C-alpha cells in the first residue's frame with residue numbers, strides 16, 4: 135500500500151506544484167496590476183464565485199456529465215457494431231470508411247444547429263452531439279482489434295474446425311477489447327466537449343441547465359469569475375471521466391497483456 | 393499401452409504425399425517441388441532444411457490449411473480437410489510461438505480446442521486436468537499466460553495440442569525460441585508424451601541435434617523449391633534419455649544429417 139501511495143504522490147505532486155505556481159502568478163498579476171474583474175478575476179474571486187454558485191455548478195456538471203456518458207455509451211454500441219461490419223468485408227470498409235472520417239472532420243458547431251432543427255432542444259440532442267464527436271475513435275480502434283488477430287491463432291481455430299461464430303466470439307471480440315477500451319479513453323474527453331458544445335445550442339428547457347448553458351449565460355453577462363468557475367468545472371468533469379476510462383483500460387490491459 | 397516403436401510403419405502409411413507441390417499464386421513463388429513420401433502411423437519424423445525451403449508450407453499442406461497446387465497429399469486416404477472435418481481429433485498443430493489466448497487462463501487455453509470441437513463440460517474439465525498433470529503444470533491451471541516463462545507457455549501449447557488426442561501432431565519449430573536447457577528438457581518431455589499417446593509426429597526444426605534426438609527418421613530438404621535431399625533413419629531405441637546425447641553414435645548421426653543439410657543448401 136505504501137508503494138501505491140508513493141506512486142500516487144509521484145503522479146499527483148508535480149502537476150499540483152505547477153498548478154500552485156500558476157495560481158500564485160495569477161494572483162500576483164491580477165492584484166498588483168489592478169486588472170478589472172470582468173477581464174481576469176483573481177483566483178480568490180473565482181473561488182468565491184465557485185462556492186456561491188456551487189450547487190448550481192454541481193447540478194450543471196451532473197447533467198452535462200450524464201449527457202456525455204450517454205453519448206459515449208451510444209458511441210460504444212454503435213462503434214462496435216460499425217467496426218463489426220467493417221471487419222466482415224473489405225468492401226464494406228472501403229465503401230464506408232470515408233464517411234467515418236467525416237465524423238472526425240465535420241465542424242460540430244456547424245452541425246449542432248441542424249440537430250436542434252431536427253431533434254429539438256432536448257437532452258437527447260445534447261447526447262446526439264456528444265455521440266457524434268465520440269464515435270470515430272471507437273470505430274477505428276475496435277476495427278483494428280477485430281482485424282489484427284494473430285495468424286497462428288486464426289489457423290489454430292481453423293484446424294479445430296471452428297465456426298465463423300466461434301472465431302468471432304472466442305477470438306476476434308476478446309482480441310478487440312483492449313483496443314475498444316483505448317478508443318473509449320480517447321473518446322471520453324471528446325464526449326464531454328461534445329456535450330458542452332451541444333448545450334451551447336440547446337438548453338434542456340425546463341428540466342435544467344448544463345455547464346455549456348452556464349458558460350454562455352455568464353459569458354454574455356460578463357460575470358467572468360463565475361465563467362472561470364464553470365470552465366474549471368468543465369475541465370474537472372472531463373478529467374474525472376477520462377481518469378475513470380484510463381483506470382478501466384489499465385485493468386483490462388494488465389489481464390490482456392501477452 | 394502399446395509402445396509406438398512396435399507398431400510404427402507396420403501397416404500402410406498414415407500420411408502420403410504423392411507428387412505434392414506448392415506454387416503460391418501471389419508472386420508465382422514455387423515453394424515446394426513435387427514431393428513423394430509416406431509417414432507411418434505412430435512414427436516420429438523430423439524435417440530439417442535451410443530457411444525458406446518450404447518446411448512450414450509442407451506442414452500447412454498436411455494440416456489442410458493449404459491445398460497442393462499439383463499432386464496429392466492424403467491423411468488416412470483422405471485429403472486433410474476431409475480428415476479434419478470427419479474426425480475431430482484428426483490433427484493438432486504446435487506453432488513456433490506458444491500462440492495462447494492472453495485473456496484465458498492456462499486451463500482455459502488447454503480447454504479451447506475441446507470447446508471448439510464441442511466436447512461436453514465434464515469431459516473437458518477432466519481432460520484439461522489430466523493434460524496439465526501430464527506436462528507438470530497442474531498448479532498453474534488458473535495462471536494467465538503472461539505470468540509464465542517461455543518454456544512453460546510452450547508446455548501449455550503442447551497440452552492444448554494433445555488435449556483432443558490427435559492422431560497426427562504437427563510441430564513447426566516449437567522450441568526455436570527457447571534457450572538450450574529448456575529446449576532439451578522439452579525434447580525429453582515431448583518424447584515421453586509421444587510414447588504415452590502414440591500420435592504420429594511431424595516435427596520441423598533447424599536444429600540437427602534436436603531432430604536426431606527426437607525422431608525415428610529425419611527428412612532433409614534442399615533449398616527452395618524444397619525437394620527431399622536425404623531421408624535418414626535414426627536407429628536408437630526407445631525410451632531415449634538425455635544420456636543418448638553423449639554417445640558417439642549419436643554424434644556421428646548428427647554429423648551425417650548436418651552434412652546432408654549442407655549439401656542440400658548449396
Ligand SMILES: Nc1ncnc2c1ncn2[C@@H]1O[C@H](COP(=O)(O)OP(=O)(O)OP(=O)(O)O)[C@@H](O)[C@H]1O
Pocket residue numbers: 416418419421422423441442443444445446447448449450616
Ligand atoms: N502465403 C504465401 N504467399 C507467397 N509466398 C509464400 C507464402 N508463404 C510462404 N511463401 C514463400 O514460400 C517459401 C517457403 O516458405 P516457408 O515458410 O514454407 O519456408 P520455411 O522452410 O518454413 O522457412 P523458415 O525456416 O524460415 O521457417 C518462402 O520463399 C516464402 O516466402
Ligand SMILES: [Mg+2]
Pocket residue numbers: 447448449564
Ligand atoms: Mg517456417
